[in-house]
Amino acid sequence: MGTAAALLLTVSLLYLTAASVVRASHVIYPELQSLEAKEVGKKLRTGYHFQPPKHWINDPNGPMYYKGLYHLFYQYNPKGAVWGNIIWAHSVSTDLIDWVSVEPGIYPSKSFDINGCWSGSATVLPNGVPVIMYTGIDPAERQVQNVAYPANLSDPFLREWVKPNYNPIISPDRSINASAFRDPTTAWYGPDGHWRLIVGSKEDMRGIAVLYRSRDFRRWVRAHHSLHAGNTGMWECPDFYPVAVAGGSRHHRSGVDTLELRDAAVASEVKYVLKVSLDLMRYEYYTVGWYDHAKDRYTPDPSFPDNDYGLRYDYGDFYASKSFFDPAKKRRVLWGWANESDTVPDDRQKGWAGIQAIPRKIFLSRSGRQLIQWPVEEVKSLRGIHVNVSNKAVKSGQYFKVTGIKSVQSDVEAAFAIKDLDKAEKFDPAWRTNAQGLCNRLNSHVKGGVGPFGLWVLASGDLKERTAVFFRVFKTNDTNYVVLMCNDPTRSTFEAKDYRPTFAGFVNMDITKTKKIPLRTLIDHSVVESFGAGGRTCILTRVYPRIAIGDKAQLFVFNNGQSEIKVTNLHAWEMKTPTMNQPE
Ligand SMILES: *[C@@H]1O[C@H](CO)[C@@H](O)[C@H](O)[C@H]1NC(C)=O
Numbered sequence: 144m145g146t147a148a149a150l151l152l153t154v155s156l157l158y159l160t161a162a163s164v165v166r167a168s169h170v171i172y173p174e175l176q177s178l179e180a181k182e183v184g185k186k187l188r189t190g191y192h193f194q195p196p197k198h199w200i201n202d203p204n205g206p207m208y209y210k211g212l213y214h215l216f217y218q219y220n221p222k223g224a225v226w227g228n229i230i231w232a233h234s235v236s237t238d239l240i241d242w243v244s245v246e247p248g249i250y251p252s253k254s255f256d257i258n259g260c261w262s263g264s265a266t267v268l269p270n271g272v273p274v275i276m277y278t279g280i281d282p283a284e285r286q287v288q289n290v291a292y293p294a295n296l297s298d299p300f301l302r303e304w305v306k307p308n309y310n311p312i313i314s315p316d317r318s319i320n321a322s323a324f325r326d327p328t329t330a331w332y333g334p335d336g337h338w339r340l341i342v343g344s345k346e347d348m349r350g351i352a353v354l355y356r357s358r359d360f361r362r363w364v365r366a367h368h369s370l371h372a373g374n375t376g377m378w379e380c381p382d383f384y385p386v387a388v389a390g391g392s393r394h395h396r397s398g399v400d401t402l403e404l405r406d407a408a409v410a411s412e413v414k415y416v417l418k419v420s421l422d423l424m425r426y427e428y429y430t431v432g433w434y435d436h437a438k439d440r441y442t443p444d445p446s447f448p449d450n451d452y453g454l455r456y457d458y459g460d461f462y463a464s465k466s467f468f469d470p471a472k473k474r475r476v477l478w479g480w481a482n483e484s485d486t487v488p489d490d491r492q493k494g495w496a497g498i499q500a501i502p503r504k505i506f507l508s509r510s511g512r513q514l515i516q517w518p519v520e521e522v523k524s525l526r527g528i529h530v531n532v533s534n535k536a537v538k539s540g541q542y543f544k545v546t547g548i549k550s551v552q553s554d555v556e557a558a559f560a561i562k563d564l565d566k567a568e569k570f571d572p573a574w575r576t577n578a579q580g581l582c583n584r585l586n587s588h589v590k591g592g593v594g595p596f597g598l599w600v601l602a603s604g605d606l607k608e609r610t611a612v613f614f615r616v617f618k619t620n621d622t623n624y625v626v627l628m629c630n631d632p633t634r635s636t637f638e639a640k641d642y643r644p645t646f647a648g649f650v651n652m653d654i655t656k657t658k659k660i661p662l663r664t665l666i667d668h669s670v671v672e673s674f675g676a677g678g679r680t681c682i683l684t685r686v687y688p689r690i691a692i693g694d695k696a697q698l699f700v701f702n703n704g705q706s707e708i709k710v711t712n713l714h715a716w717e718m719k720t721p722t723m724n725q726p727e
C-alpha cells in the first residue's frame with residue numbers, strides 16, 4: 144500500500160470511529176448504510192452456510208414450517224454491508240439446504256414500525272395459521288411489539304404479510320425502558336387456554352424476560368411478575384421452549400411443540416429451556432428447568448449456572464439464535480447468526496457481512512444435564528468426494544496431512560483415542576469458570592500432557608496459516624478428568640486487524656470410560672463450525688486466511704501433547720454448493 148493510500152485508510156478509519164454510534168447494539172456507520180455493494184467478494188464467501196447474495200444480515204427471525212416449506216426470515220440491510228435499513232428478508236426451502244429468496248416479509252410501512260422492523264418469532268396457531276410477532280420502532284423511537292398475518296393462506300410461500308391497524312399489540316408501559324424492549328418469542332398456550340409470550344428487556348443491569356398473556360392473540364396483558372430475570376444486563380432474543388426428557392413416552396431427541404403444552408400428560412414429560420442473548424457480552428447462555436404453568440414461574444435446575452458463565456449453545460461466534468419446532472420431522476431446529484470477524488472496510492469491500500450457522504437439531508441429553516446439538520441430517524446430502532483414515536497413530540509433536548479431497552468446503556468427522564490418560568496435566572479448579580481464558584493461555588502451540596490434539600483446518604501447505612480445533616485433557620485427581628475443547632484462530636491469518644480470539648468450552652463427558660473424543664467440523668471457506676463429543680460442546684469461528692483459500696486450503700491432524708493419540712477413524716467429504724438464495 145502506498146503512503147497516500149495508507150493515509151487515506153487511516154483517515155477513513157478515524158472518521159469511522161468518530162462517526163460510529165451504537166443502536167440496538169450494532170455500530171452505526173451512517174455514511175456506509177446505503178452504499179450498494181458493486182461487487183461481491185467471492186474469495187472467502189461461504190458455500191453452504193445460509194446467506195443472501197450480498198449485504199449485511201443479522202438475527203434469524205420467525206423460522207417455521209408451513210405447507211411443506213421451511214421459512215427463514217432474517218434481519219437484512221438491502222442497501223449495504225453494514226447494519227441499517229433493516230427489514231425482514233425471507234427465504235424458503237424444502238429441505239433446509241437449498242434456499243430461494245422471495246420478497247421481503249416485513250418492512251417499515253406503518254407508524255408502528257416506521258423506524259425499523261426488528262427481530263421476532265412466528266407462532267403457528269392451532270388452526271394452522273402462522274402469525275409473526277416482531278419489534279417495531281415507532282415514530283417516538285419506542286420499541287413496540289406488532290403482529291402480522293399472511294395475506295393468502297393458500298400460498299405456501301407466504302409472500303405477503305398484513306399488519307393489522309390495531310398494532311402495536313404490546314407497548315412498553317411506564318415501568319419499561321422503551322429503548323430496551325424487544326424480540327418477542329414464539330407464544331405458548333397454557334392449560335387455562337391463554338397465550339403467553341416473553342419479550343426481552345432490562346432494568347439497569349438486570350436482564351428481564353417480561354411476560355404477557357392473551358386470550359385472543361390481540362389484547363395482551365402484562366403479568367405481575369416476569370418469567371425470569373438475572374443480573375447480566377439487557378436480555379435480547381429470549382427463547383423459551385419445552386424439551387423431552389429421557390424415559391418418557393417420546394424419544395428424548397424428539398422435539399416438542401409449544402402448542403402441545405395444553406396437554407397435561409405432555410407437560411409432565413418435559414423440561415424447559417430458557418435461552419437469552421447477553422447484549423453486553425455478545426454471547427448467549429441457557430438454563431434447563433421446571434416451569435409451573437399455574438403460576439407461570441420458571442425455575443432453573445440447580446445444576447445449571449444461571450449467570451454469564453452458564454452453559455452456551457456455542458462458545459464461539461453465535462448470537463441471537465432462535466429455535467422452532469419442525470412438525471415434518473418432529474424435531475426442534477436451532478438457527479443462530481454468526482457475524483464477521485474482519486473489519487468494516489473489509490466488509491464494505493467484499494460487499495457482504497454475516498451468515499447463519501448450519502441449522503442444528505437440538506435436544507436434551509439423556510442425563511438431562513445439558514442440550515445436545517447436531518447439524519440437521521439433511522446436511523449429509525451435500526457430501527461428495529470422500530476420504531477416510533483409520534487407526535493412525537500420531538506421536539507426541541507429530542502431525543499428518545489428510546489428502547484426497549479439497550477441504551476448503553468440507554465436512555470432517557474424526558475420533559481421537561488417547562493412549563496415556565495419566566499424562567494429563569493438573570487442573571486448577573479456578574479455571575472452571577473461564578474456559579476461554581484457559582485456552583487463550585494454553586493455546587494450540589503450547590505443549591501439554593494429553594493434548595492439544597485435533598485438526599488444523601484452512602491451513603496453508605507450509606502451516607504458516609492454520610486454525611486449530613483441538614482438545615486438551617486435564618486431571619483433577621486420579622479418577623477425575625476435565626476435557627477442554629478449543630478453537631484457536633490466532634494463526635489463521637497474518638493480517639493483524641482481524642478479530643481472532645480463542646474460543647473454548649468444557650466438554651461434559653467421562654473420558655475414563657471411552658478414552659476417545661469424537662469431533663465433527665464443518666469447514667466452509669471463512670467458517671469453522673465444530674461439534675465436540677457428539678454435539679456436547681460447539682464452537683463456531685470466522686477466519687480469513689490470505690493463502691489457505693480455495694484449492695490451497697489444507698487439512699491436518701496434529702498432536703502437541705506428550706501422550707500419543709490414535710485417529711481411530713476420520714472421514715472427510717467435500718461439500719457440494721446448494722442453491723443459496725438465488726431469486727426465483
Ligand atoms: C393465493 O395463493 C394461491 C397459491 O399460490 C394462488 O393460486 C391464489 O391466486 C392466491 N390468491 C390471491 C388472492 O392472490
Ligand SMILES: *[C@@H]1O[C@H](CO)[C@@H](O)[C@H](O)[C@H]1NC(C)=O
Binds near residue numbers: 323347
Ligand atoms: C434505557 O435503555 C437505553 C438503551 O440501553 C439506555 O441508553 C438508557 O440509559 C436506559 N434508560 C434508563 C432510564 O435506564
Ligand SMILES: *[C@@H]1O[C@H](CO)[C@@H](O)[C@H](O)[C@H]1NC(C)=O
Binds near residue numbers: 530531532
Ligand atoms: C476407507 O477407505 C478404504 C480405501 O482407502 C476403503 O477400502 C474402505 O472401505 C473405507 N472405509 C469406509 C468405512 O468408508
Ligand SMILES: *[C@@H]1O[C@H](CO)[C@@H](O)[C@H](O)[C@H]1NC(C)=O
Binds near residue numbers: 620621622
Ligand atoms: C476426584 O474429584 C472428584 C470431582 O472433583 C470428586 O468427586 C472425587 O471424590 C475425587 N476423588 C478422589 C479419589 O479424590
Ligand SMILES: *[C@H]1O[C@@H](CO)[C@H](O)[C@@H](O)[C@@H]1NC(C)=O
Binds near residue numbers: 462
Ligand atoms: C462480532 O464481531 C466481533 C468483532 O467485531 C465483535 O467483537 C462481536 O461482539 C460481534 N458479535 C456480535 C454478536 O455482535
